[in-house]
Every structure is written in C-alpha cells, then in structure tokens.
Amino acid sequence: MNILVINAGSSSLKYQLYNMTDESVLAKGLVERIGMDSSILTHKPTGKQDVTEVSEILEHTTAIRKVLGMLTNEEHGVIDSIENIQAVGHRVVHGGESFKASALVDSDAKAEIRRLFDLAPLHNPASMMGIKAAETNMPGVPQVVVFDTAFHQTMPEKSYLYAIPRVLYNKYKVRRYGAHGTSHAYVSQAAAEFLDRPLEDLKIITCHIGNGASLTAVQGGKSIDTSMGMTPLEGLMMGTRSGDLDPAIVPFVMNKEELTVNEVNSMLNKHSGLLAISGISSDMREITEGMEKGDPNSTLAFDMYEYRVRKYIGSYAAAMNGVDVIVFTAGVGENSIVLRQRVLEQLTYLGVELDEELNSIRSGEPRRISTANSKVVVLVVPTNEELVIARDTHRIVQASNR
Ligand code: AMP
Numbered sequence: 001m002n003i004l005v006i007n008a009g010s011s012s013l014k015y016q017l018y019n020m021t022d023e024s025v026l027a028k029g030l031v032e033r034i035g036m037d038s039s040i041l042t043h044k045p046t047g048k049q050d051v052t053e054v055s056e057i058l059e060h061t062t063a064i065r066k067v068l069g070m071l072t073n074e075e076h077g078v079i080d081s082i083e084n085i086q087a088v089g090h091r092v093v094h095g096g097e098s099f100k101a102s103a104l105v106d107s108d109a110k111a112e113i114r115r116l117f118d119l120a121p122l123h124n125p126a127s128m129m130g131i132k133a134a135e136t137n138m139p140g141v142p143q144v145v146v147f148d149t150a151f152h153q154t155m156p157e158k159s160y161l162y163a164i165p166r167v168l169y170n171k172y173k174v175r176r177y178g179a180h181g182t183s184h185a186y187v188s189q190a191a192a193e194f195l196d197r198p199l200e201d202l203k204i205i206t207c208h209i210g211n212g213a214s215l216t217a218v219q220g221g222k223s224i225d226t227s228m229g230m231t232p233l234e235g236l237m238m239g240t241r242s243g244d245l246d247p248a249i250v251p252f253v254m255n256k257e258e259l260t261v262n263e264v265n266s267m268l269n270k271h272s273g274l275l276a277i278s279g280i281s282s283d284m285r286e287i288t289e290g291m292e293k294g295d296p297n298s299t300l301a302f303d304m305y306e307y308r309v310r311k312y313i314g315s316y317a318a319a320m321n322g323v324d325v326i327v328f329t330a331g332v333g334e335n336s337i338v339l340r341q342r343v344l345e346q347l348t349y350l351g352v353e354l355d356e357e358l359n360s361i362r363s364g365e366p367r368r369i370s371t372a373n374s375k376v377v378v379l380v381v382p383t384n385e386e387l388v389i390a391r392d393t394h395r396i397v398q399a400s401n402r
Pocket of ligand 1: 210212282283284285288330332336337
C-alpha cells in the first residue's frame, strides 16, 4: 500500500509518499507560499534529481494537484498514476478531548475538527484545507487524521487541569492538551525497542527539543504529563516562544503598552524565547556560535534554555518517582552536543553518567550516550513523525477494509 502523508499549514504543504511494504519513502517535498505571489514546489524523488518549480498556487487544492502531478510526472515521478496512492494520512495539530487516537476521516470527524478551530485557530483550519484538497483531488481514497494531542489524552486530571475556576473547563475545555504527541510516542517506543525492554516496564522522559520544544513523562508507554499546555506556548523556553511565565504579566504588559490581545499573543509566540534574550536569532546553531565567541546575550539565552530543560527533567523524575531512560530528539535534541552535555552533567543526582565520546558522535540512528554504568540510560533517537502518520493510516485503513 502506498500512503501519502500530508502536513498542511496555512500557506504551506509538506508531503511524503510511503511504500508501506518496506516503509520506504518514494518521494517527499514541500509547497511554500501558497496564496502568495510566487509559490515554490520543491520535490525530492528518491533516487532521482530534486526539482523546484515556481508558479501561482492560490490554495491547497491546486497545491495537491501540483504535488500529484509531480508524483506521476514522467521525468520526476515515482508512481505511474494517482490510483497507486491507496490512502492519505493528515497531521492535525489539535484533537481536543474528542480524539484519543488517530481516526478515519468521515463527516463526523470533519465536524469535530471544525468544532476544535477555537482551540487551534491557526492550525486546525489549515489541516482542514489539506483534508478538503485531498478529497477533491482523490475522491474515494480513504483518509486518516493523526493528532499531535492524542498521545497526551492519557494524562490524569491532576496533570491536565489548571487551578482556575472549573467553569472554564466545563464551558470552554480550558485544560492542558500538550503537543508533539506523535514524536513523543514514536521515540518512547523506539527507545524500548532499542533497549529490548518492554515499554510497559519503563519510566521515560522524552525531550523533543526543536524550534518548538516539549518534554513528556512517559510511564508504562503512556503520557502522564507534558510541558506544553492548552496551546504550545507553555513549558520550555523555545526559539521564539516564551514558555512558562507568570500569567499576571499579560494584563500588566497589555495595560502598560496598550497592547491588543493579538499583539500580546504575537509577542509571546513570535518575539520571545531565544530570539528575545539573545537579540540575534531563534536558531540554536547561531546562539551556540554567539556563545562560543563570548557574546553575553547568546550565553544568557543558552543558559536559560538549558536550565529550563534540566528543571523539567527533574520535575518529571519527581512525577514518576524515578526515571529509567531519557531520550533526546528533534533539531536541537538530535544535533546539539553541547546542550545535551550541559543538561546531563548536572543530572548526576539522578545517577546519570554521560559518555562524552558517545555524545559527540553524529549519526542518524538511535544511539546511547550514557556510560554502561549510568543508572539512567540516555539515548538520542531521531524522530519520524511522518512515519507514525503513515503507520497509523495503514493500520486504520486495513482495519476498515476487513
Ligand atoms: P526542528 O523544529 O526539530 O526542525 O528543529 C529545528 C531547530 O534545530 C533549528 O531551529 C536549530 O535551532 C536546531 N538545530 C539544528 N541543527 C542544529 C545543530 N547542529 N546544533 C544546534 N541546534 C541545531
């Protein structure tokens, strides 16, 4: 079965075509600047030359039509016809409390995703555009939705409720949902497989640290707490997001600076984090470079970022009364040797012993970076959210055909 995985943003659309016989990627690519002057389609077929096409793409239906054109193109294509795509899997950011797992797209599922627009006003409408566009271009092909929040639906009330009037939860479902669920699920499972131990027996802290960042406490294979909240703003300091802060700062700043709701939202999501403290960049590579050159603001940004990661690891070890495995993943977690080192060298109280040589090896494979004697095993596991979407889609479509 060939499965097309789609991740639709408001002006972009990422895709990967999987052959599920061996889980190989036949092609992947990205359409950027949808609805703008000149849209760019970058197509990367496996074993063939990459190709870039600039054209006018006004909305997602045209974007998918162009992608399907590339996938079946004589020169750049990887399949003979669209009929060779048997299912489509969509990444959807917010599944609220309704979606505790991935689901087949039907009219009920679409109505529910629409009802959740309130909770993810930027992301869910974009996912819906992707679903509609795929339906229009591939009528009758089954579609599956895979949610960033679903893995965290196992959190107990004490983790997901905010200590604010219950009426806000009852009326508007104000609570913590978390995000990056497909990644936390994938790397915790992969860690158990790497160690050849049952997931059910393990207490794992998964650190998904990329441009967006979240930590999850995974006990017995279930998320019991995670650092992102009702929105991805809560928790760790990120590239451009503030992470945790005193909520009273919001009305204080709005009042002093006469900011609107949108302006303060934008300040906390787009102009905070590493970018605000360093004054240079939201990219950890540039922050690390600045720190190595002795720039005090980059050094402070790095220190604050690392300190938060370390504090959250400590709090999740406390939440689970111990930790067996710590997993690093995503852009920073997989690549920043210095961030991992700085975090781990101050976790000796947990019994963490870093192997500096193993930590400095770069590879795209899951690997151990703690010593053989370390009480806590520390792993780097490259994440693969698209593969999770393809696997879930495959499983759900096969089950629905039975
Ligand atoms: P992601 O959101 O998972 O794609 O991660 C993107 C982020 O990973 C970038 O913004 C960089 O800050 C970070 N990153 C990528 N490579 C490195 C590296 N070699 N060292 C430090 N950070 C990196």
